[in-house]
Amino acid sequence: MKRKYLLWGIIGAIALCVLFVYPLYQRVFSPMVHTSDGHEAEFFVPTGSDYKVVGDRLLENGLIDDLAAFHWVASKMNYPNTVRPGRFMLQDGMNARELVTLLRSGKQAPVKYTFVKFRTKDQLAETTAEKLELSKEDLLELLNDREFLNRYNGLTPETVLAVFIPNTYEFYWNVTPEDFFAKIFEYYKRFWNDERNAKRENLRLSRLEVMALASIVEEETNKNDEKARVAGVYLNRVRKGWPLEADPTVKYAVGDFTLRRILYEHLQIDSPYNTYLYAGIPPGPICTPSVPSIEAVLNGEKHDYMFFCAKTDGSGYHHFSRTLSEHNAYAAEYHRMLNQQKIR
Numbered sequence: 409m410k411r412k413y414l415l416w417g418i419i420g421a422i423a424l425c426v427l428f429v430y431p432l433y434q435r436v437f438s439p440m441v442h443t444s445d446g447h448e449a450e451f452f453v454p455t456g457s458d459y460k461v462v463g464d465r466l467l468e469n470g471l472i473d474d475l476a477a478f479h480w481v482a483s484k485m486n487y488p489n490t491v492r493p494g495r496f497m498l499q500d501g502m503n504a505r506e507l508v509t510l511l512r513s514g515k516q517a518p519v520k521y522t523f524v525k526f527r528t529k530d531q532l533a534e535t536t537a538e539k540l541e542l543s544k545e546d547l548l549e550l551l552n553d554r555e556f557l558n559r560y561n562g563l564t565p566e567t568v569l570a571v572f573i574p575n576t577y578e579f580y581w582n583v584t585p586e587d588f589f590a591k592i593f594e595y596y597k598r599f600w601n602d603e604r605n606a607k608r609e610n611l612r613l614s615r616l617e618v619m620a621l622a623s624i625v626e627e628e629t630n631k632n633d634e635k636a637r638v639a640g641v642y643l644n645r646v647r648k649g650w651p652l653e654a655d656p657t658v659k660y661a662v663g664d665f666t667l668r669r670i671l672y673e674h675l676q677i678d679s680p681y682n683t684y685l686y687a688g689i690p691p692g693p694i695c696t697p698s699v700p701s702i703e704a705v706l707n708g709e710k711h712d713y714m715f716f717c718a719k720t721d722g723s724g725y726h727h728f729s730r731t732l733s734e735h736n737a738y739a740a741e742y743h744r745m746l747n748q749q750k751i752r
Contacts, residue, residue, distance in 0.1 A: 440472050441502040448497045453511065455493040455541060455582050459483075462491060462511065477504055487512050493541070495519060495581035518578040525574060525626065527665055527695045529565070532572060541582045550585045560593050566692035570619035571596040574698050607706040611643065616692070618705050621646075623693035626701040627656035631724055635704035641716055641728065643708045650714070652683035652690075660694040668751050720745040 443449040451471060453462055459482050466472045481504035482488060494516030498507065521539045526532040529551045530544075537544040550556060557563040563571065571593050579588060600608075600615055608618050625639050645652055655670045661679035675684045680691050713728040715735035720742055729735035 438503055439501045440474065440477065440504045441498050441500060441507055442471065442473065443498065443500040444470065446500045448499050450517070451496050451498050452541075452581060453491065453493045453496065457491055457493065459488040459491050471498060472507075478507070481505060482508050485509070485512065492516075493582045516580055516582075519581050520576055520578055522576040523572075523574055523696070525696050525698065526569065526572065527660070529569065532569070532696070536588070540579060540588065542585050542588060547585045547588070550589060556586075560589075564692070567616050569623075569693045569696055570616050572696045573599055573702070574696055604706055611706070611708075613646075613689075613705075617689045618702065619697060620689050620691075620693045622697035622701040622705045623695045624652070624654045624656055624690075625704050626695055626697040627659075628654070629724065629726065632700045632704075634725055635701055636707055636709040637711065637713070637728060638716060638726070639701075639704040639707075640709035640711050641713050643705070644712070644714055646689065648714075649687060651685075651687045654683045657681045657683040657690055657694055660690075669746055717742055 441449075449469075449471060451466065451469065453465070457465075460479070463472075463475050463478045463482070466478065467475050472478055485505070485508045487508050490512045492512070492514035494514060495518075496510055496515075497517045498510070502510070519539060521536070523532075523535065526535065529548060533544045533548040533551065536542070536547055551568050552565045554564060557565065557568055560571070573596060575595070577591065577595065579591065583591075605615075608615060611618070613621070621639065621642055624642060625635050628638050629635060642652055642654070644650075658670050658674050658677070658681075659665050659667050661677050661681040662674055667674070675682070678685065680686055681694065683690060711728075712730055715729040715732065716726040717729070717735060717738040719725050719727055727735075727738040729738060
């Protein structure tokens with residue numbers, strides 16, 4: 409009889425496990441995450457989210473289909489009190505325990521942010537806000553904050569674009585504007601190694617002056633094999649005290665980068681960036697110059713050219729001249745081409 413009761417007890421315990429324990433086991437250890445293609449998927453937890461918002465976003469993104477199970481496991485693992493923002497990479501087939509463990513840990517995957525060129529702080533801030541959680545408005549406010557920028561080697565809103573060297577950077581998605589800028593500046597400092605600083609000093613230029621000249625070279629030509637020659641022209645003009653007379657700086661002063669023809673009225677705009685009116689290097693860069701453009705200035709070709717003008721063959725290259733009369737002949741040819749194409 410005792411054996412009979414023992415048997416029934418065992419059967420009852422098994423039944424309880426089947427009815428109650430196994431469903432709980434399934435909730436915790438059965439696959440919960442389902443990605444669309446079977447590969448890892450990125451998932452963002454905005455700053456200030458609670459665990460219910462996290463669950464709703466997982467459901468809306470099609471990454472889980474059992475919200476109740478997520479909430480149950482999350483509550484048991486104290487996730488409601490440990491929600492951390494960021495970008496997380498979720499693996500297909502993760503169970504609820506693995507999912508919550510990852511989200512609770514805050515071990516987010518960094519965002520790779522690659523940019524080539526920005527012409528304005530507004531453009532930079534807008535593009536950055538599309539990649540990271542920070543807002544365009546907050547970043548733009550920081551880039552115009554003179555007191556904040558002055559802590560970084562005396563930067564100003566006019567010169568700040570100089571530290572944004574086009575490259576691929578890694579940031580945490582929820583990085584603050586301040587930490588974002590600090591990391592950019594750290595790269596900028598590493599870029600200016602002893603070799604580059606020696607070349608800069610040999611040219612008797614500051615880092616910011618090199619970056620400003622490089623930004624003009626960047627706008628003048630996209631031909632890397634011509635940039636050192638273009639830079640050489642501007643370095644010659646700087647040495648002689650001539651105005652740079654760089655058309656891209658006039659476009660910057662006008663605020664219209666689509667201009668294909670610089671007119672007399674544009675040359676009269678009173679701006680420190682109008683290098684037809686004001687001699688010397690502009691107060692800041694007119695875009696974020698690429699590394700080849702920076703290197704072109706640091707390694708400017710030594711020649712006696714003082715002028716250059718775009719060729720009319722559509723190649724993107726330029727004619728270089730030593731004398732004004734030679735340059736004027738090329739310029740007249742170029743203007744005839746503009747007139748034929750009715751570019752006014």
